[in-house]
Amino acid sequence: MNRQDEVWLITLIGIALVALVFIYVISRSGASPGADARQLQTRAYAIRRWWFVALLVLGVGVTYASLRPFPVPDQQTQLAGAQVVDVVGHQWFWQLSSYRLTAGTPVEFHVTSADVNHGFAIYGPDDRIVAQTQAMPGFTNRLVYTFTKPGLYRVLCLEYCGLAHHGMANQFEVVAATGDKP
Amino acid sequence: MSALHPDNETLTRGEGLVLNLYVISALAVVVVMMLFGLIMRMAQGTWINVPPDIFYQLMTAHGAGMVGTVGLASSAVMWFFLRKYVRLHVAMFAANYVLFMLGALAILAAVFIGGYAGGWTFLYPLPVHSMGVWSVNSAALFMVGYLLIGVGFLVFYLDAMLAIIRSYGNLGRGLGLQWLFGGDLDKTHPPAVVASSMVVIVNSLGILGGAIVLVMCLINAYVPSLALNALLVKNLIYFFGHVFINASIYMAVIAVYELLPRFSGRLWTVSRPFLWAWALTTVMVLIVYPHHLLMDYVMPHWMLVMGQIISYTSGLPVFVVTAYGALANVYRSGIRWSVPAQLAMLSMFGWAAGIVPAIIDGTISVNQVMHNTQWVPGHFHFYLLLGVLPMVLALMFHLIDARRPAGGAVLRLGLPLYLLGGLIFVGAFLAAGHVSAPRRYAAHLPQWVPYDQVGSIGAILVIVAVLLFATYIIVGLLGAPGNATAHAAR
Ligand code: HEM
Ligand SMILES: [Cu+2]
Numbered sequence: 001m002n003r004q005d006e007v008w009l010i011t012l013i014g015i016a017l018v019a020l021v022f023i024y025v026i027s028r029s030g031a032s033p034g035a036d037a038r039q040l041q042t043r044a045y046a047i048r049r050w051w052f053v054a055l056l057v058l059g060v061g062v063t064y065a066s067l068r069p070f071p072v073p074d075q076q077t078q079l080a081g082a083q084v085v086d087v088v089g090h091q092w093f094w095q096l097s098s099y100r101l102t103a104g105t106p107v108e109f110h111v112t113s114a115d116v117n118h119g120f121a122i123y124g125p126d127d128r129i130v131a132q133t134q135a136m137p138g139f140t141n142r143l144v145y146t147f148t149k150p151g152l153y154r155v156l157c158l159e160y161c162g163l164a165h166h167g168m169a170n171q172f173e174v175v176a177a178t179g180d181k182p
Numbered sequence: 183m184s185a186l187h188p189d190n191e192t193l194t195r196g197e198g199l200v201l202n203l204y205v206i207s208a209l210a211v212v213v214v215m216m217l218f219g220l221i222m223r224m225a226q227g228t229w230i231n232v233p234p235d236i237f238y239q240l241m242t243a244h245g246a247g248m249v250g251t252v253g254l255a256s257s258a259v260m261w262f263f264l265r266k267y268v269r270l271h272v273a274m275f276a277a278n279y280v281l282f283m284l285g286a287l288a289i290l291a292a293v294f295i296g297g298y299a300g301g302w303t304f305l306y307p308l309p310v311h312s313m314g315v316w317s318v319n320s321a322a323l324f325m326v327g328y329l330l331i332g333v334g335f336l337v338f339y340l341d342a343m344l345a346i347i348r349s350y351g352n353l354g355r356g357l358g359l360q361w362l363f364g365g366d367l368d369k370t371h372p373p374a375v376v377a378s379s380m381v382v383i384v385n386s387l388g389i390l391g392g393a394i395v396l397v398m399c400l401i402n403a404y405v406p407s408l409a410l411n412a413l414l415v416k417n418l419i420y421f422f423g424h425v426f427i428n429a430s431i432y433m434a435v436i437a438v439y440e441l442l443p444r445f446s447g448r449l450w451t452v453s454r455p456f457l458w459a460w461a462l463t464t465v466m467v468l469i470v471y472p473h474h475l476l477m478d479y480v481m482p483h484w485m486l487v488m489g490q491i492i493s494y495t496s497g498l499p500v501f502v503v504t505a506y507g508a509l510a511n512v513y514r515s516g517i518r519w520s521v522p523a524q525l526a527m528l529s530m531f532g533w534a535a536g537i538v539p540a541i542i543d544g545t546i547s548v549n550q551v552m553h554n555t556q557w558v559p560g561h562f563h564f565y566l567l568l569g570v571l572p573m574v575l576a577l578m579f580h581l582i583d584a585r586r587p588a589g590g591a592v593l594r595l596g597l598p599l600y601l602l603g604g605l606i607f608v609g610a611f612l613a614a615g616h617v618s619a620p621r622r623y624a625a626h627l628p629q630w631v632p633y634d635q636v637g638s639i640g641a642i643l644v645i646v647a648v649l650l651f652a653t654y655i656i657v658g659l660l661g662a663p664g665n666a667t668a669h670a671a672r
Contacts, residue, residue: 004616011612018534022534136413
């Protein structure tokens with residue numbers, strides 16, 4: 001399961017839970033004898049308190065887990081031994097300083113733009129995004145990624161940049177490190 | 183209750199006229215924009231052939247048109263209910279309408295005559311760097327259109343601000359800050375006033391931010407030597423865009439606070455958690471925007487962390503008190519499921535469910551694989567189409583409720599159709615985002631086309647339902663002489 005699949009699953013479960021709660025409450029929206037509004041409200045407030053606490057605990061847990069290790073590479077220091085690729089976005093093509101990379105060793109992409117904002121997105125051999133960063137005029141974003149699967153990777157633009165935005169594609173090849181099994 | 187706080191919602195002739203203009207214009211524009219949306223979706227689905235320049239013009243018009251119109255319609259919700267508690271000037275409300283229409287004209291001309299297709303976010307420097315597709319003049323006209331609309335909103339907010347201050351002393355007291363830490367909570371303090379106070383604070387700041395960046399871009403358009411810092415402009419634009427669209431939700435939700443209790447028979451009063459929620463959200467809405475810049479790695483990393491954390495917490499308080507409050511309000515209440523009540527409940531579901539994919543995408547490591555895929559239109563259409571629009575429709579049906587028998591076969595059919603079509607439509611976006619289909623693409627790779635086609639079918643169902651609603655509402659509004667909703671509350 002890649003990250004997209006996990007996100008998709010969690011989202012579907014979350015939406016289904018919300019839907020179930022609504023269906024439950026709506027199905028019980030009829031007046032029922034003995035339903036004292038004040039009593040119900042007290043109970044509802046108590047449940048809300050627990051619900052709020054539960055969300056808080058979940059939120060803190062997810063925040064901690066999702067930020068360690070910090071998902072954005074440090075922008076100042078350069079990795080020793082990394083393969084470095086300079087990337088420049090143009091209306092409407094991508095220019096890379098290297099189109100052949102090796103799996104297993106980190107790759108540092110130094111991404112910038114010659115004109116407007118672009119989005120540098122790397123699509124894996126299965127056509128799912130594996131990593132991305134923005135390509136901005138006047139700035140260089142440093143993206144670090146270690147390829148594990150050899151194959152053909154596509155570069156697409158993920159920031160709207162005008163007439164041929166959807167045609168702004170390129171590709172590069174990732175080869176297995178020598179000594180690896182093919 | 184003083185004369186300033188009438189329980190009934192009678193409109194004078196002038197007020198009725200202006201409100202009708204708002205409602206009918208908003209409905210008309212929404213329908214047209216939905217058709218633009220359908221054209222885009224069908225083009226992606228290869229069912230029709232739309233050249234990319236036209237596609238991106240439609241995309242620009244749809245984004246700006248929908249965000250603006252939902253803002254306009256939401257401000258009508260706020261005006262309609264707030265005027266019961268404070269003295270608003272209908273002239274200011276009318277001024278907002280006039281400026282909005284002038285701005286909309288400028289935008290439409292810029293897009294469809296000038297060919298401007300720089301997106302509703304006018305992200306610098308694209309508007310002035312189109313590679314000859316559109317001129318700098320048409321980009322400037324688009325921005326002037328935004329400025330006109332912004333000024334209109336500011337006029338309306340200024341009137342609301344002064345009115346709240348006149349009645350309650352200051353905006354903080356409108357928000358109920360004096361009761362946060364104790365004190366004798368006045369249970370009759372209207373939720374509508376709390377929400378309105380929040381909105382006038384945050385959206386005045388949001389629009390001011392927008393005005394600043396628009397002026398910067400306009401100057402740069404004609405004096406290119408005054409180059410702008412692209413990252414700074416991006417920050418300002420997303421600050422403005424985020425606050426503006428969120429303010430629409432917070433204006434429109436007033437309809438839920440006001441309408442649901444009438445049918446459930448249970449009062450919706452302010453409580454300490456309610457006031458805390460609105461106070462916290464006032465601050466958080468202003469600082470959450472960096473979650474739009476999570477893929478700008480040169481941003482200070484503390485801002486990215488803040489973007490993620492505030493994304494989790496920003497919507498939460500108001501959302502918890504509101505969605506949960508609505509559920510508690512309805513549970514075993516013997517509610518009469520009138521059309522406004524159904525729409526209010528639908529809006530709560532759309533908001534609650536749509537927040538799920540949105541919050542998850544606020545996580546940096548998720549954003550790295552979901553940012554600017556169709557996951558994004560997936561989640562925002564969820565809470566705009568199935569959340570905010572039903573809130574606005576609830577007010578519109580409320581306006582004609584007094585004169586027409588609510589319900590009827592048309593509506594029994596329309597609501598399920600809207601919900602079903604809406605779920606298919608947003609589900610197709612989310613599913614396409616799951617397989618990494620990019621957003622804002624005039625043409626898709628073959629593996630994404632099936633999602634586009636399913637989405638188009640959902641969109642058609644939605645549009646049929648909205649046409650039914652719009653016809654019903656407009657006939658209802660125009661059909662009754664006097665146009666006054668003499669309609670006692672509760
Ligand atoms: C039947 C109804 C609707 C249809 C068919 C529709 C369709 C679309 C489509 C196809 C896109 C472009 C998706 C892409 O990036 O690939 C889009 C974007 C958008 N829509 Fe809608 N939409 C509908 C309703 C709404 C509503 C009700 C709102 C707001 C209240 C809205 C606001 C937006 C915005 C802000 C964008 C972003 C534009 C951009 O990316 O620049 N839409 N819509
Ligand atoms: Cu692009």
